[in-house]
Amino acid sequence: MGDIFVLAISCILINNILLAQYLGNCPFLGTSKKMETAIGMAMAVVFVLVMAGVITWIVNTYFLVQFNLEYLRTVAFILVIASLVQFVEMFLKKSIPALYAGLGIFLPLITTNCAVMGVCLINVNEEYNFLQALVASFAYAVGFGLALILFAGVRERILLARVPRPLQDTSIALVTAGILSLTFFAFKGMV
Amino acid sequence: MAKPLAQEFFKGLWDEVPPFRLVLGLCPVLAVTKSLYNGAGMGLATTFVLLCSNILVSSLRKVIPSKVRIACYIVIIATFVTIVEFMMKAFTYKLFMELGIFIPLIVVNCIVLGRAEAFASKNGVFRSLLDGLGIGIGFTLSLALLGSVRELLGTGALTFWKTATPIFPASYPKFSFMIEAPGAFVALGLLLCLMNLAGKK
Numbered sequence: 449m450g451d452i453f454v455l456a457i458s459c460i461l462i463n464n465i466l467l468a469q470y471l472g473n474c475p476f477l478g479t480s481k482k483m484e485t486a487i488g489m490a491m492a493v494v495f496v497l498v499m500a501g502v503i504t505w506i507v508n509t510y511f512l513v514q515f516n517l518e519y520l521r522t523v524a525f526i527l528v529i530a531s532l533v534q535f536v537e538m539f540l541k542k543s544i545p546a547l548y549a550g551l552g553i554f555l556p557l558i559t560t561n562c563a564v565m566g567v568c569l570i571n572v573n574e575e576y577n578f579l580q581a582l583v584a585s586f587a588y589a590v591g592f593g594l595a596l597i598l599f600a601g602v603r604e605r606i607l608l609a610r611v612p613r614p615l616q617d618t619s620i621a622l623v624t625a626g627i628l629s630l631t632f633f634a635f636k637g638m639v
Numbered sequence: 640m641a642k643p644l645a646q647e648f649f650k651g652l653w654d655e656v657p658p659f660r661l662v663l664g665l666c667p668v669l670a671v672t673k674s675l676y677n678g679a680g681m682g683l684a685t686t687f688v689l690l691c692s693n694i695l696v697s698s699l700r701k702v703i704p705s706k707v708r709i710a711c712y713i714v715i716i717a718t719f720v721t722i723v724e725f726m727m728k729a730f731t732y733k734l735f736m737e738l739g740i741f742i743p744l745i746v747v748n749c750i751v752l753g754r755a756e757a758f759a760s761k762n763g764v765f766r767s768l769l770d771g772l773g774i775g776i777g778f779t780l781s782l783a784l785l786g787s788v789r790e791l792l793g794t795g796a797l798t799f800w801k802t803a804t805p806i807f808p809a810s811y812p813k814f815s816f817m818i819e820a821p822g823a824f825v826a827l828g829l830l831l832c833l834m835n836l837a838g839k840k
Contacts, residue, residue: 469664470823471744482671519721522746523714523717526746527717560749566666569744573740618828619832626790629821629824633819
């Protein structure tokens with residue numbers, strides 16, 4: 449039980465998917481301009497990442513490894529993720545329209561979010577068992593949401609600041625992300 | 640209104656150079672540029688995938704139904720990524736280990752899918768080839784530039800081919816911030832700022 453807790457903490461804070469593993473940076477910069485979009489993206493990622501993590505783990509363990517097809521991993525995983533996103537989109541549209549409207553355009557964007565694919569590959573490379581894969585996927589997704597929402601808060605304040613012209617927009621956002629990443633760096637000694 | 644062929648190639652080198660002008664595909668840009676060698680290796684792998692997928696997507700553009708086009712493009716890209724994975728495992732094993740999961744992650748690099756969707760699906764084979772090559776080389780040069788800045792400031796040496804060559808004298812205090820995660824963000828942000836300065840006359 450303790451191990452699982454340590455795993456969760458290290459996935460959320462120490463190996464934060466955005467700021468320490470550099471995965472999922474396109475949506476990180478793209479959707480952090482406003483708090484609303486950041487929250488929408490964070491929710492969509494939590495939702496899809498947990499499902500994708502679990503399903504790709506099952507596909508890998510009971511299908512790819514069983515039939516010696518590990519070389520098809522990249523193709524198989526991306527297909528699982530793409531069809532999962534499509535399926536989730538259709539399901540939400542029919543049954544929970546309120547949530548669908550909230551997540552909006554962020555759902556289809558998740559297919560090319562490398563955080564999702566990255567976590568699935570990390571789960572396989574680290575040889576996690578089912579429970580570990582489930583907890584790691586959830587914890588990475590929470591870490592993603594945490595970093596994204598913190599960053600969106602900072603970025604809303606930057607809009608009010610006077611930034612030199614060449615540094616504006618993406619440039620200052622990246623420097624800010626660097627400073628945020630530095631604070632997460634301090635968690636390194638925790639576990 | 641066809642643009643000259645040379646322009647399709649050269650736009651990738653400055654006007655639309657991927658990580659700077661189009662802020663896409665940032666993850667590998669930040670993650671693998673700890674050294675010049677890693678950055679350039681990743682750039683070349685991406686260039687290969689970009690070139691091949693552009694050619695194939697463009698030659699199949701009349702066959703692929705538009706409703707399932709994204710899925711088709713992803714399968715095409717994933718196939719070439721698998722080929723690159725095997726080639727790197729065979730010929731540059733050390734680099735393969737260092738780049739780790741970022742090689743399979745070329746599949747979800749927005750630049751590759753972006754070029755397939757925005758360019759190769761609408762243009763002829765030769766034009767798409769030039770476009771892929773131009774964007775790929777621009778991407779490789781940017782990664783190499785970022786990699787050299789970070790490695791030079793972080794360790795005082797540059798890795799041209801497998802071994803590090805010291806550039807600064809041994810008394811140079813190693814600024815290890817640059818090769819860690821925060822340094823990647825700051826270095827890319829400042830390079831982007833320099834590029835903005837240079838671009839605006």
